[in-house]
Amino acid sequence: GQNIDQPTEMTATEGAIVQINCTYQTSGFNGLFWYQQHAGEAPTFLSYNVLDGLEEKGRFSSFLSRSKGYSYLLLKELQMKDSASYLCAFKDSNYQLIWGAGTKLIIKP
Amino acid sequence: GAVVSQHPSWVICKSGTSVKIECRSLDFQATTMFWYRQFPKQSLMLMATSNEGSKATYEQGVEKDKFLINHASLTLSTLTVTSAHPEDSSFYICSARDPTSGDTGELFFGEGSRLTVL
Numbered sequence: 489g490q491n492i493d494q495p496t497e498m499t500a501t502e503g504a505i506v507q508i509n510c511t512y513q514t515s516g517f518n519g520l521f522w523y524q525q526h527a528g529e530a531p532t533f534l535s536y537n538v539l540d541g542l543e544e545k546g547r548f549s550s551f552l553s554r555s556k557g558y559s560y561l562l563l564k565e566l567q568m569k570d571s572a573s574y575l576c577a578f579k580d581s582n583y584q585l586i587w588g589a590g591t592k593l594i595i596k597p
Numbered sequence: 598g599a600v601v602s603q604h605p606s607w608v609i610c611k612s613g614t615s616v617k618i619e620c621r622s623l624d625f626q627a628t629t630m631f632w633y634r635q636f637p638k639q640s641l642m643l644m645a646t647s648n649e650g651s652k653a654t655y656e657q658g659v660e661k662d663k664f665l666i667n668h669a670s671l672t673l674s675t676l677t678v679t680s681a682h683p684e685d686s687s688f689y690i691c692s693a694r695d696p697t698s699g700d701t702g703e704l705f706f707g708e709g710s711r712l713t714v715l
Contacts, residue, residue, distance in 0.1 A: 519702070530603075530690050530706035531641070575640060579702060589640040 490514045494576055494588040500566055501596055508561045508574050508591045516581020522550050522561045523575045525590065531575055534561065563593075571595045599625045599695035603707025610681055611715055617677045618710045620691030626671035627693035631704070632664075635688045647674040681714040688712075 492512040500506040512520070519538035523531035537543055537552035537559060549562040561574055573590040580586055600623040610616050620630055630647040645666050646654040653666035665677040678685055688711050692704040 521703070528688075528709075528711070530692075530709045531704075532706070533703050536703060583702065585643070585704065587641050587643075592638075 490580060490586055492576065492578060492586055492588040494574075494591045496589070497592045497594065499594045499596060500563075502566055502568060504566050505562065505564050506566060506593065508563075508576075508593065510559045510561070510576035510588055512557050512559075512576075512578050512586075512588075514557075514578060514580050514586070517554060518579035518581070518583055520550075520552055520559050520576060520578045521585070522548075522559075523577070525573045525575060527572070534574075566595050568595050568597070599623075599693075599705045601627075601691065601693050601705045601707040603691055603710055605710055606708055607711050607713075609713045609715065612682055613680055615677055615679045616681055616712060617675055618689055618691075618712075620674045620676070620693075620707050622672045622693050622695075622705075625693075625695040625697060627674075628671060628696070630668060630674040630691055630693045632666060632674075632676050633690045633692065635690060635709075641690065644676075649674075678712065681712070683714045686712055686714045 494510045521536050522534040524534050525531040535550035542551045547564045552559045573592045575590045577585045577587040602621045604619045628649045632644045633641040634644050635641050643656050644659045647666045647668040649668045655661050668674040688709050690709040691707045
C-alpha cells in the first residue's frame with residue numbers, strides 16, 4: 489500500500505531553524521514535492537526532489553533519502569510570514585500525487 | 598511560472614442550488630486539470646482528473662452526478678456542484694501541469710474557491 493506521514497503541527501521561534509519531516513511508503517516512486525499553503529489560500533510550490541540528497545533554495549532546503557522513504561524540509565532564519573501549512577506529496581508509479589495531511593507551522597516572536 | 602486562475606473566489610448559495618467554478622490556465626495549455634477539495638485543517642483530497650475532450654476520471658467516493666466536470670478547451674475546466682448541501686461547503690482548488698515547464702510535474706494551483714452552502 490501507499491502512505492505518507494508528517495507531523496500535524498510544529499512551533500518554532502522567529503529567526504530560528506526548523507525541520508519538517510515526511511516519511512512515505514510506496515512501491516513506485518517518481519519524486520517528492522513540498523508545497524506551502526497559507527490559511528485560506530492555494531498551495532504554492534517550494535521544492536521537488538527525485539534524487540537522494542539536499543536541494544537548497546535560499547532559506548529553504550529539501551532533503552530526500554529514497555532508501556529510507558524519508559524527506560525533510562528545512563527552513564532557516566524563520567520569519568513570521570513562514571507561518572503556514574507545509575504539505576509533502578510524492579508521485580507514485582502512475583505519476584499520481586499522494587498528499588500528506590500537512591504540517592501546520594506556528595512561528596512565535 | 599505558469600498561471601492558473603480560478604473563479605469565483607467566494608460563493609455563497611442556498612441549499613439545493615447549483616454552483617459552477619471555473620479554472621483557467623492563462624499562459625499555457627492544459628490537457629489535464631485536477632480538482633481538489635479541502636476541508637478545514639485537512640489536506641488536499643483529489644476529487645477528479647479533468648481531461649480535455651473526454652470524460653473526467655473521478656476518485657473513489659466522489660459522486661459523478663453531483664460534481665460535474667467539463668473540460669471543453671485546453672485552457673478551461675469547470676466544476677459544477679449540483680444540488681448543493683451544507684456538507685458540500687468546502688475549499689475547492691483546481692490545478693494543472695504546464696507540459697512545457699520541464700520534467701518535475703510541478704502543479705500550478707488556482708486561487709481556490711470557498712463554497713458556503715446555507
